[in-house]
Amino acid sequence: MQEGIVFEVQRFTIHDGPGLRTELFLKGCPLRCDWCSNPESWKTYIQLGVYKSKCIGKKKCGACLEVCGSEDALEFYRGKLVAMDDSQREACFPCFAECPSDAIKQWGNVMSVDQCMEIIRKDKGYYERSGGGVTVSGGEPLMQSDFVAELFAKCKEENIQTCFETTLCANWSEVEKILPVTDIMIADIKHMDTKIHKKYTGVGNELILENLQKVAETGKELILRIPVIPNVNDDMQNIAATADFILNEMHGNIRTLQLLSFMRLGEEKYKSLGLEYKMEDVKVRRISFQKHVNAIATYFNERGIHCLVGTKEKE
Numbered sequence: 001m002q003e004g005i006v007f008e009v010q011r012f013t014i015h016d017g018p019g020l021r022t023e024l025f026l027k028g029c030p031l032r033c034d035w036c037s038n039p040e041s042w043k044t045y046i047q048l049g050v051y052k053s054k055c056i057g058k059k060k061c062g063a064c065l066e067v068c069g070s071e072d073a074l075e076f077y078r079g080k081l082v083a084m085d086d087s088q089r090e091a092c093f094p095c096f097a098e099c100p101s102d103a104i105k106q107w108g109n110v111m112s113v114d115q116c117m118e119i120i121r122k123d124k125g126y127y128e129r130s131g132g133g134v135t136v137s138g139g140e141p142l143m144q145s146d147f148v149a150e151l152f153a154k155c156k157e158e159n160i161q162t163c164f165e166t167t168l169c170a171n172w173s174e175v176e177k178i179l180p181v182t183d184i185m186i187a188d189i190k191h192m193d194t195k196i197h198k199k200y201t202g203v204g205n206e207l208i209l210e211n212l213q214k215v216a217e218t219g220k221e222l223i224l225r226i227p228v229i230p231n232v233n234d235d236m237q238n239i240a241a242t243a244d245f246i247l248n249e250m251h252g253n254i255r256t257l258q259l260l261s262f263m264r265l266g267e268e269k270y271k272s273l274g275l276e277y278k279m280e281d282v283k284v285r286r287i288s289f290q291k292h293v294n295a296i297a298t299y300f301n302e303r304g305i306h307c308l309v310g311t312k313e314k315e
């Protein structure tokens with residue numbers, strides 16, 4: 001039986017796919033989007049994060065130091081734990097178990113397909129009544145495609161709808177493993193210019209666009225998303241190029257295009273992992289930005305692409 005590394009399980013979610021859903025977030029992502037709100041998903045392995053404001057102090061507690069035994073692995077400032085040596089985070093977790101104040105957070109757990117199914121089955125009645133099911137997201141779950149393929153196959157045996165949220169930044173052979181057991185796919189177009197795509201996500205867009213075309217050819221139900229990021233991909237030149245791609249290369253073969261307005265999320269998680277949050281200086285005037293996003297949606301709809309703002313599916 002396959003095992004996966006899952007960093008979060010959410011029940012009764014409504015954003016990633018229709019109806020009420022159980023959503024599993026898997027670790028590992030080949031992209032590094034500047035605006036990512038889940039930096040704990042990036043590494044494929046289980047990590048520990050440090051929330052220094054929660055540490056009650058080395059003098060009062062010191063449980064992590066005691067169990068670790070390595071002064072080099074744990075960094076304290078003014079008596080509080082502020083960081084860990086990254087190389088220690090991969091395999092060594094006794095300090096997490098000992099911390100009495102949640103100052104050390106473990107990102108990721110090994111879960112078997114059966115363990116996941118036990119959680120998924122609990123809400124079968126809700127899926128049936130709401131048209132929902134299970135969604136696997138990330139990170140990039142194609143980095144654990146064998147695990148997802150087995151999990152989704154079990155779901156299909158039990159008539160549970162499956163939805164797969166992906167960057168499509170993977171070899172087609174990985175996508176092929178999950179296509180037969182996936183009912184709905186959710187994928188992004190982040191930028192049509194590969195150089196700009198690389199600048200803001202760490203990878204070019206060629207493989208993603210090629211895979212999007214291939215998915216469109218299969219006729220698989222596809223929800224396409226654009227995370228609308230100010231001064232990155234929200235200019236009309238890029239928006240028009242995106243519309244051209246959807247109409248010409250994907251033959252308009254999508255269920256919906258969803259526009260997700262940029263939100264500052266996940267800053268604390270960056271700090272806990274000792275990572276830089278690159279959107280720190282991006283200021284958004286919420287009302288005018290929302291008007292701009294609405295205007296982009298109008299543009300897509302006028303070009304014949306069914307486009308909504310947000311993740312909620314509407315007719």
Ligand code: SF4
Binds near residue numbers: 054061062095099102
């Ligand atoms: S175990 Fe937790 S609360 Fe205690 S010193 Fe370490 S980080 Fe701080």
Ligand code: SF4
Binds near residue numbers: 030032033035036038
């Ligand atoms: S693809 Fe998603 S999970 Fe990966 S870095 Fe970008 S926003 Fe984060």
